[in-house]
Every structure is written in structure tokens, then in C-alpha cells.
Amino acid sequence: MADHEASKINHDNHLLLDQPLLRLPYELLRKNFRSAHFTVEKESTTLNKLLKETAKRSLDSKTSPEDVVKNLDAMIAKMRGMKRKLSTYADEETRLYKQLDARVAHLRELSDMHSVEDVKYEAWSRKRLDRLLVDYMLRHGYNTSAQALANERQMHDLVDVETFLTMSKIRESLENGSVAEALAWCNDNKKELRKLQSSLEFLLRCQQYIELLRINTISKSVEAIAHAKKYIAPFQEQYPDEVREMAALLAHRPTDKDLPPKYAAWYSPDRWSKLASTFVEAHNKLLGLPTFPLLHTALSSGLSALKTPACHGTQKTTSSSQPGHSQTSMTSSVCPICSIELNELAKNVPYAHHSKSHLDNDLLLLPNGRVYGQAKLDEYAAKAGLAEGQVKDLVTGEVYSRAALKKVFA
Amino acid sequence: MTAQATAMEALQKELDRLNRTPGLSATIDKVDKIIEMLTSVKDQIVQSGMDTHVASMSITRTQNPIKSTFEKINDDLKGVTATQRKLGKMLDKHFPLKDLPSEHDAMADQEPLINRAISMHLLREGQFSVASTFIEETGDAATLDNVNAVIEGQDQANASDNYDDEPMDEDRDDDDDDEDEYMSPLEGVASLGFRQLQNLSSLQSHELEAKFSQMYTILQDIKSRNLLSAIEWARSNSVELEARGSNLEFELSRLQYVWLFKGPSVNGLPDNELNGTAGALLYAQQNFWRFGNRYIGEIQQLANAQIYARNLSESPYRHIFSTETAFADVASSFTREFCSLLGLSAESPLYIAVTAGALALPLLIKYQQATRAKGTEWTTTNELAFETPLPERMLYHSIFVCPVSKEQTTEQNPPMMIPCGHVLAKETLQRLLKGTRFKCPYCPAEGLEKDARRIMI
Numbered sequence: 001m002a003d004h005e006a007s008k009i010n011h012d013n014h015l016l017l018d019q020p021l022l023r024l025p026y027e028l029l030r031k032n033f034r035s036a037h038f039t040v041e042k043e044s045t046t047l048n049k050l051l052k053e054t055a056k057r058s059l060d061s062k063t064s065p066e067d068v069v070k071n072l073d074a075m076i077a078k079m080r081g082m083k084r085k086l087s088t089y090a091d092e093e094t095r096l097y098k099q100l101d102a103r104v105a106h107l108r109e110l111s112d113m114h115s116v117e118d119v120k121y122e123a124w125s126r127k128r129l130d131r132l133l134v135d136y137m138l139r140h141g142y143n144t145s146a147q148a149l150a151n152e153r154q155m156h157d158l159v160d161v162e163t164f165l166t167m168s169k170i171r172e173s174l175e176n177g178s179v180a181e182a183l184a185w186c187n188d189n190k191k192e193l194r195k196l197q198s199s200l201e202f203l204l205r206c207q208q209y210i211e212l213l214r215i216n217t218i219s220k221s222v223e224a225i226a227h228a229k230k231y232i233a234p235f236q237e238q239y240p241d242e243v244r245e246m247a248a249l250l251a252h253r254p255t256d257k258d259l260p261p262k263y264a265a266w267y268s269p270d271r272w273s274k275l276a277s278t279f280v281e282a283h284n285k286l287l288g289l290p291t292f293p294l295l296h297t298a299l300s301s302g303l304s305a306l307k308t309p310a311c312h313g314t315q316k317t318t319s320s321s322q323p324g325h326s327q328t329s330m331t332s333s334v335c336p337i338c339s340i341e342l343n344e345l346a347k348n349v350p351y352a353h354h355s356k357s358h359l360d361n362d363l364l365l366l367p368n369g370r371v372y373g374q375a376k377l378d379e380y381a382a383k384a385g386l387a388e389g390q391v392k393d394l395v396t397g398e399v400y401s402r403a404a405l406k407k408v409f410a
Numbered sequence: 411m412t413a414q415a416t417a418m419e420a421l422q423k424e425l426d427r428l429n430r431t432p433g434l435s436a437t438i439d440k441v442d443k444i445i446e447m448l449t450s451v452k453d454q455i456v457q458s459g460m461d462t463h464v465a466s467m468s469i470t471r472t473q474n475p476i477k478s479t480f481e482k483i484n485d486d487l488k489g490v491t492a493t494q495r496k497l498g499k500m501l502d503k504h505f506p507l508k509d510l511p512s513e514h515d516a517m518a519d520q521e522p523l524i525n526r527a528i529s530m531h532l533l534r535e536g537q538f539s540v541a542s543t544f545i546e547e548t549g550d551a552a553t554l555d556n557v558n559a560v561i562e563g564q565d566q567a568n569a570s571d572n573y574d575d576e577p578m579d580e581d582r583d584d585d586d587d588d589e590d591e592y593m594s595p596l597e598g599v600a601s602l603g604f605r606q607l608q609n610l611s612s613l614q615s616h617e618l619e620a621k622f623s624q625m626y627t628i629l630q631d632i633k634s635r636n637l638l639s640a641i642e643w644a645r646s647n648s649v650e651l652e653a654r655g656s657n658l659e660f661e662l663s664r665l666q667y668v669w670l671f672k673g674p675s676v677n678g679l680p681d682n683e684l685n686g687t688a689g690a691l692l693y694a695q696q697n698f699w700r701f702g703n704r705y706i707g708e709i710q711q712l713a714n715a716q717i718y719a720r721n722l723s724e725s726p727y728r729h730i731f732s733t734e735t736a737f738a739d740v741a742s743s744f745t746r747e748f749c750s751l752l753g754l755s756a757e758s759p760l761y762i763a764v765t766a767g768a769l770a771l772p773l774l775i776k777y778q779q780a781t782r783a784k785g786t787e788w789t790t791t792n793e794l795a796f797e798t799p800l801p802e803r804m805l806y807h808s809i810f811v812c813p814v815s816k817e818q819t820t821e822q823n824p825p826m827m828i829p830c831g832h833v834l835a836k837e838t839l840q841r842l843l844k845g846t847r848f849k850c851p852y853c854p855a856e857g858l859e860k861d862a863r864r865i866m867i
Contacts, residue, residue, distance in 0.1 A: 006769075006799035006800055006802070010772060011412055011414035012414070013508075013772035015505070016508055016771050016772060019508065022505060023501065023507070026497065026501060030494055030498070033491065040437065040483060044484075047444075047480075048473075048480065051469070051472070051476060055469045055473055058466035058469055061466075065455050068455060068465045068469055069452055069455055069456065072451060072469070076445055076449060079444055082441060083441045083442070083445070086437055086438050086441065090434035090437075093433055093434050094435075097428070097429055100425055101429075104418065104421055105422075107418060108415070108419075111412060111418050114412075116769065117801065125761070126761060128764070129760065129761055129765075140521065144543055145543045145548075148543045148544075149537070149540045149544075152540055290510050290512070295764070296516075296517035296524075297771065298763070299763055299764065300515070300767070301511075301771045301798075302763035302764055302767025303763055304774075305794075305798040305800055306804065309819070309821065310807045334750065334755030334806075336762040336806070337759070337763075337806075338755075339755040340753060341526070341760065342527055345520055345523040345524065349516055350794045351793055351794070352793075352797075353795065353796060353798070354818055355816060357811045358805050358808060358809040359808050359809070359810065369863065369865050369866055370865070371866060383655045383656075383657055406831065409831045409832045410833040
């Protein structure tokens, strides 16, 4: 068996599931730094200008010393404000550096391992599983569980709790019918969203408009028209059809009888959950996060690789744990796909492809049609304390004479 | 050093450099300086009694230092930007972004089942408090309904099992689906564990938690060299264990004997008549009768060792008395047996599946890229179209690939043994048939269709 080959850790490709591990803190670091830099540039220009003006006016005796002091107070306040902002950015920077350090260290552990049989690999792989579990929990909004697991395993620097908590908050606010948080996020990420050609902001603006129309009073309709002029009309070129529909919505109110489905859809409360998923999609794309939880990716590939035709069959085999099924301690390990934890989940994935048989040596056929390797039959007979010349079926427990066995050439 | 290790080292170096580059905290220090300068100008003006000249002079003089401080800040920040860019390039070079399969998420609609798998994983890992938080947060009702639905489904499947003890009739038509469905009297006993588990689940998994917590208590005892709780558990489950052909109870009792035999200087137990060689003998007299003749040879060896007590390390029995790995060994047998009686595998299936997933993923991606390049579509079939080799210990079932058709046998296309002892897939055999006869593709033997028999590998 080319087992050695299969156990080798392929370093070029072993970290596919771990790509966001370094990418995300790096992206966040860049973004955080850009924001900090922007703040410094903006505030320094304003301060230099104010300073210059005050000095000039003071020299020209256009400003009294009292006013100079007043301006100085304003400048000091401005600088204190900037310092506060920068402290927040600096804290975030420290946190991200710490994360990057921890993550590089975690990945470096793997680079010393060459085989999955390495005892250290199991610990590493368990840590990876914990990371994937936290990621799964965060993406589904099971935030308390995610934090509990991260705490328990002391792996805060290896998971992205903060990022997903922020995302969760915005998603929930959308699900509860509020666009403000999502719009603020759009504003913070304007450039990037434009690059991604995300429709999120446009859809949020439409929703604001729709909510004004929903109230269905004259004053709100006037407000809606003003809103549309300011926030929806600029998207005319990008989304001509939708903009036209928005205009037509003025004539189609939610209470109308026989509201055409096209317009009814805009008024539907489902819009909010759609907005929430549009937001999540944009958020993940922007930060380079995979579209679905990495646990899904790992599971669909893992379940298939492990699955065999026997796992969902009606026959009982030595590695399944179907109910009412006696397995012996000889079948040292229950197959994970047969185990009730995963059996149902694995039903819809294809089973693994094998081009070579994988069988025990010296196969023997029992009179009941079952085939086992000689070594296993011998060991089980010894463990069961059978008389000389007898064997016991590992699955059914039937006892046969050795003379009744036939050699199998498979 | 592997390429990976080199890359990681380079990355670490870049990160260290970034950590040393004056970043935002250095900027804050400089902003403090600016605040200081502004405050001192203000103080000068106030102290001068609001003198016009002082005001204009001091504020004019402070312009340049503040401007240059801002310039320094800008230089610092530009330096950081450059270093960050380098880190980014390093990431791109050594860890180029590779696309994950993203078109089709087979797990998308499986949230309840995944949640259940996670709950059970956390319980079996001993993460009881996280597990209960998770079960609560995912809405235990949904998760547990699901558990019950699955289990009921299996129950029904079970009920339709043929409980007939009669061995398989060899001449029966192969198409009869029920032919393999017979159950030995032992199976009823072994299924007890599973039935128990079904009920446990309906009790909001608290009892499953209790079971695992019992397992952890016992494992903890074994770790601290106390076998009594493990022996007690094995004794109360001796019928099920024996049906599985497990030696656990004897292994534990034998280790207890060995441990007592070693005496207080090794085992740290009280130095009295219950300890040492005499204590071991007493323990044997009180307990070994339970095993009858089953382990008579081993028990004789244990008794004979008494003679060599003074110089055990030179005796023929020294291997039995080496306890280096013995406690770890019984701990892993115990875990295996404990989980098996619950119908669960000893290792977490979720852990195995995710590890196997990481190993198989590169092949999956490679295959998807190849099919995309060819323009052929990804079709969901029963079998993966490419091989995903896993380490030996991750192969749990025997796999038979027909040497002629190169196909894996399934229930629809089972392995058939022909009279010469060779095995072929059923479809292969049918293709070889000339009338009712066929010739073995591997040896000169010929056979009749009716003499080929379906086997279970």
C-alpha cells in the first residue's frame, strides 16, 4: 500500500483551509492603517492652516491675544480628539500584530511536520478543527458558543471573533429593519465596494425609499421623492431597470389591490433578509473571506473521501455502527461515516473512488458468505476463548469449524 | 528545510520588521508633543498678561516646529505603509490565493445535522459547558427534534430487519435484497447501547453528557493510576464487553494486580496487607475466579511471578510487569469500549472527517479546475471521479475493486466468488458468461453461473 505517500503532508496545498488566517488580519491591518493615515493627513492640514491663519492675523493685529488663546484651545482640543482616534487605531493595530504573530507561529508549527502520522500533527489538526468550528459558529451567529469555545481553547488570536461580531450586528440590524448601521459600513468601505461593484448601497437606499412610501402619507411621499433624487437617481446608469421600477413604485402602493408581483416584491418583508444576505456577501468578499463556512468545504471533501458504498448499505460490515449491530472489539474503530454523528450528513455526498482493492491478507470465506482476514479470525478466536479449530464471525458471532473455511483469492 | 518552512521564516522576519517600525503608537507620542507645544504657547501668552506682541511672536515661532513634527509623522507612516506592502507581497508570493470550491455547497442546507455533529463532538471531547451553550444557542428543540427524527428513521429500518436466525441460503436468488439481513442473538445485546443513546438524546442530551462525563472521570482516575472505577464500569458491563470479545475487564484486573505487586515504593498506596506481593495475591484470590478458564495461562504467569518477586527484572515475566505504557494502553482500550457500547466511534468522526477533508481538498480543487478547463460540467454522481488517497488508518472498510472491470463493488454489483476462489464483480461475471458457463480470467478453471456465490468482504 502506498500509505507513505498518502500520509505525507503536502505543504504547498495543506493550508488551503487556512488562507484567511493570514489574509484577514493583513487586510484589516491595511485598512486600519489607511484610516489612521487619513485622519492624520486631514487633521494636520486643518491644524497647519488654522495655525498659519491665527499667526498671520495676530501679526497683523487683526486678532486679540484672547482670540489667539481661544484658537489655541480649539487646536488643543482638535489634537486631543485626534489622539483619541489614533489610540483606537493603535489598539487595533496592536491586536492585529498580536494575531499575525500568533497565526504565523501556529502555521510554522506545521512546517516542521512531514507526515500526518506525526504525533504533533494530531494536536495541530485538532486546533484547526477548533478554529473551523469557531468560524462556523460565528458565521451562523452562534456568537456565545463561538466565544465560549475560543475561551476554552485559549485561541482568541487564531479566530476572528471581532470581525464576525461586527458583521453579526449589522446583519441583525438589517434583519430587524434598520439600514443605518449597514449604510455607515458602506460609507466606511466606499472605495472597496465600488471596486467590487456591489449593489449593496443602492439596495439600502431603495429600501429607505420603500419604507417612506409604505407609510403612504403625502408628506412622506414628498420626502421619498427628495430621497430618490438625492440617493437613487445617481445610480441611473448602473441600475436603469431598478431605478425605473423605483419611480413606478410611486404609483403602486403596498395597499393597492392587484399589485403586480414585480412591485409587491419590493414591498415584501423578505427584502430585509435579502438585504442581510447581500450585506454578508459583500462583507465577506471585501475581506477575502470564503463565501461559505470553511467547515462546509472541509466536510464535503472529507465525507466523500471517507465514504464507501458500505456506509449507507443495508449490509452489516465490520466497521459500521448501525443500530442492532454487533461489532467486536476486533473491528478496532467504528467508521466515522457509519457513526451516527455523520451518517445522515454524508448521505448526499458521493463516495470515494478507489482504483485498488484494500483488503486484509489471507482472506477466508465463512460458510455464511462473510470473508475475513486470517489474522483477525485467529485473534478473535483467541480472545473469545474458542476451542482449537474453531473460528467466530466478527460480525454475527456465529462459530464455525476451521475445516469449513475456504481460501479467497481477491 | 522545506520551502514552506523557508516561507514561514521569511514571513516571520517581515512581521518582526513591521513590529519594529515606528507605527501608530509613535505617532501618538508625536501628537502629544504637538499638544505640549500648543499648550506652552498658550501658557506664555497667558503669563505675559495677554501681551499682543508675545502672542503674535510665540504663535508664529511655533508654526515651523509643529509643521516639521507633522512631516516626521508622515514619514513614519509612509515607512509603515512600505513595510506593510512588503508583507503583502510576501503573502502573495508564498501564499498565493487559491480558489476554494465555491459553486456548489453540498452542506448548505444541512445546518441542523452539522449542529448535531458539533454538539456530539463537543460532548465527546469533554467540552461540556461549551456543548450546553451551543445546544441552547442553536435552539435545542430544532437540533434534538432532528436527532430524534434520524433515530426514529433508523428504528424503522431496524424494525424491518429480518430477525430470522437462519443462515443465508446459498441457493437463494441473488436479487433478493433481504438475504443478508439476519441477526445473531448477540446483536440484541450489543444494540442496547445504541438504544440507550436514542433515549438519551430525547432527554436533551443531558444523559449523553452524563455518560461522557462518567467517561472523563474514569479516564482521569486511570491517569492518576487508580483503576477501581474503570474495573467497576467494566464489571457492570461485562456481558456486553464479552459479547464484543473485549478483554478489557481482565486487562484492567491484571494491571491492578501488577500495580499492587510493585508495592508502596512504586504505587504510593498505604503499606499494609492489601498492598505489595501479598496484597496482589489477595486481590487475585478475590477477583480472578470471575474469569474462569478464559485467561488461565495469563493468570498462571501472574501467580508464578510471585516466586520471582525479589528479582522481577531478571524473571521471564518482566514484560508483564512493565507499566510504562500500560496505563495509557488501558485508557485507550477503555475509551474505545466505552464509546462502542454507545454505538460511537472512539475517535471523533468530525475530527477525522475534517482532517481527511484537508487531505483530499487539493485533489478536489485540481479536479474541478480540470473539468472547468475542459468545459465539462460538474455532475453529482454516486462516486467521486478522482482518487483521494488517505492514510491507512483512515480506511475503515474493506474495499474490493474488481480486477477486470476496475469498479468498486457495491450492493447492486456485489463481489462474487467463483469456485476456483477468485473474486469478480457480479456485472463482470455476467459479461463473461457464455450461456451458463464462464472461464475464470485468472486461472484455467471453468465454472457454472450457479456455483458463483455472493460474498461479503
